[in-house]
Amino acid sequence: MFWLFILLSVSIVFPKEKLIQNSDARKIFLLNGNWNIIIDPYETGFYTYRLTPDNNGFFKNSKPKNKYERIEYDFDKSEKLKVPGDWNTQKEKLFLYEGTVWYKKSFNYYKQKDNRVFIYFGAVNYNCKVYLNGEFVGEHIGGFTPFNFEISDKLISGPNFIVVKVDNKRLPEGVPTINTDWWNYGGITRDVKLIETDSTFIIDYLVQLKKNSKDKITGWIQLDGKNFDDVQFKIPELNIDIKLTPDKNGKCSFDIDCLPILWSPENPKLYKIIIQHKDEIIKDKIGFRKIEVKENKIYLNDKEIFLRGVSLHEEVPIKSSRANSKKNARKLLSMAKELNCNFVRLAHYPHNENIIKEADKLGFLVWSEIPVYWTIHWQNKSTFENASNQLKEMISRDKNRSSIIFWSVGNETPLSDERLSFMKSLIDTARLLDSTRLITAALETHYVNPKTIMINDPLGKYLDVLGCNEYIGWYDGLPNKADTIEWKTTYDKPLVISEFGADAKFGFHADSLTIWSEEFQENVYKHQIKMLNKISFLSGISPWILMDFRSPRRTLPGIQDYFNRKGLYSNLGEKKKAFYILKNFYKSKMN
Known part of the structure; x- marks a missing residue:
């Protein structure tokens, strides 16, 4: 019962949005490049002096409104780091640093009406809190896996700023824990991108050989949104072109008899995959092999x-x-x-x-x-x-x-x-x-x-x-x-x-x-x-x-x-x- 409780409680303790598959195939706006940073070992930008969360922390990116207003930070006058990248090898003073660094990026963005926008991180090590235009967007724990948050209702048509609190402190209860034998590289270590989608879009899919088979391709396609139209699935080189009707949850599955050339180290054959829902087209290259x-x-x-x-x-x-x-x-x-x-x-x-x-x-x-x-x-x-x-x-x-x-x-x-x-x-x-x-x-x-x-x-x-x-x-x-x-x-x-x-x-x-x-x-x-x-x-x-x-x-x-x-x-x-x-x-x- 102990482990059953754990499995049932995962989504409650670690809430997250479903990951967008194949982010490179989307309409993207890269946020890579130079970001302003503030090194904050005491987490002054997050806590008050009573160690309670500060509602006016660094994530607000505030500026003095008059000559006597006291604001004790300024991203725009602070130093910069390149994203993606670790902070340890970009600045000598951060070589062994473990703690909090705040990142800030300003950008202009104009999305199409009724479209949705997600912010996608390839990885941030280790605990990451994301804010857009001073509002909390979401949190992620774990330094090596991707995550995304929908920001459609927080994004402004025009100038925006994103602030990310990154904390790479090793923790006894962490995964990994305190004791390892590799470098604890801190920072936004992989790509950051905005992904713009239709109001209903292809969020995820699976395409592979059926287990223990060499002649049947199986998989599914998942839509996200409200209005689900038919999905077209194609593998042109295998003469596969089928129409799939999603269920009430936006998911459609398939099993297709065919004989693909099998992927192997000697012949790493990849097939072009095309998935279309309305005007959205997602392309991928996938190999088929049996292990x-x-x-x-x-x-x-x-x-x-x-x-x-x-x-x-x-x-x-x-x-x-x-x-x-x-x-x-x-x-x-x-x-x-x-x-x-x-x-x-x-x-x-x-x-x-x-x-x-x-x-x-x-x-x-x-x-x-x-x-x-x-x-x-x-x-x-x-x-x-x-x-x-x-x-x-x-x-x-x-x-x-x-x-x-x-x-x-x-x-x-x-x-x-x-x-x-x-x-x-x-x-x-x-x-x-x-x-x-x-x-x-x-x-x-x-x-x-x-x-x-x-x-x-x-x-x-x-x-x-x-x-x-x-x-x-x-x-x-x-x-x-x-x-x-x-x-x-x-x-x-x-x-x-x-x-x-x-x-x-x-x-x-x-x-x-x-x-x-x-x-x-x-x-x-x-x-x-x-x-x-x-x-x-x-x-x-x-x-x-x-x-x-x-x-x-x-x-x-x-x-x-x-x-x-x-x-x-x-x-x-x-x-x-x-x-x-x-x-x-x-x-x-x-x-």
Whole structure:
């Protein structure tokens, strides 16, 4: 009953509007660019000196009406930050800052009569309050998923201003919680846009192959508004052109027999999709593929596949800032392609939409994850509601992307009854929202004796694919320890080794047992590959990690300097010796 209550109360604790699917296909007005900011560590712009909400806070964007009126802030005289972008790498004084920054953008807008307007954020880290022309619009919690609010009744024909309160403080009850191993980039980190629609419009849709099928396309289209006319659905290349009649709630569904060319890493075929309601036309490019588990192997389009992967964080090379653009996405995936990868694990949170769409185009299979990371508050209702909401928003945004084969509900979570109930409820939610993809989580290893790792985490019972992080040779013994280890499991399910690796400072050379050297990291990879080749139920790996990334936990001067150095590339894009070990291993695994 405890978890039932939580599931039923999600929408009450985290109220939100339905997410607009495929925002790039809409009539949009970008609000990217320079925004005025006020750094506000004491939250003076939100609270009175009695710590009660101030009705005349910074969101009012007030100006003195006479020479003796006292207003102690001025956005227009304040400094600026670029949006999208993190504040940490734009201003040195904000490098380690965690707290509140107010953003303000002035703009002119003239909407067509009777049309509706929404403000859409790709992501804001972490707690975000949005105001338009001094009026509260809405709030969002979670740093990596998109959200939108309707502002039709608050928008003025002419000059407007938007103010956003952004607070990236880490919280014990948050998702993620206080303790992580990546940079807590604050700010409006992804695109901000106004989306103008008809009074009734296509808000959402799903188009994919029917589960366990290669010859039936299924899906639905959801309208939002009051007057629902017929919807035209087309896939021209497949000669599909059908008229659909919405039900009283504006939803229409379809099942279509056809034989599409199946999407795969070798042939990432995408079909042009056209959906029309009255004068509104939405276009998308969608691939069709079949993913399933048979006994302890993964099958793509009825063929067994080995996932030649790598993990990566959402950081742009060289600058080491939050990555968000198509150019950033192409660069990261091209680095993975050089490794002979066909798979990427997007750790440890939902990455930006650009990299998912580029993965569709380039033929990468994708593991997408929510930041249920390490030890969070398993018994806290609002913590679960937060995690569940982030899961729903991730799936809502990316459900049409053929590249995504795994939804991951967490990483390295410790064993307990409370954790099992929490995670199982997330799995149930994911299956309810999307029954076609595989569910996984990155588990920790557990020894049953000094030479045997047994995968027996109770969570494994509910997963389709076992993910497992292990650091034999780094946190666990020396590199040659891997030669002595045997892997076993109580589950007849495929395994993906979701992390392994070792730190190395690019350019530091020594013998193979000198820690931090490229040779030590190379040695770890050699012994790991020898061990991994002996695991009969192994279906893929995603070593940690593509590129060195920022982490406040990593403080060793001259070596780490606030970087996790487990990258196969340095943060400047330089290849370490282990890069070539993995590249050659993957070449041997290519069909």
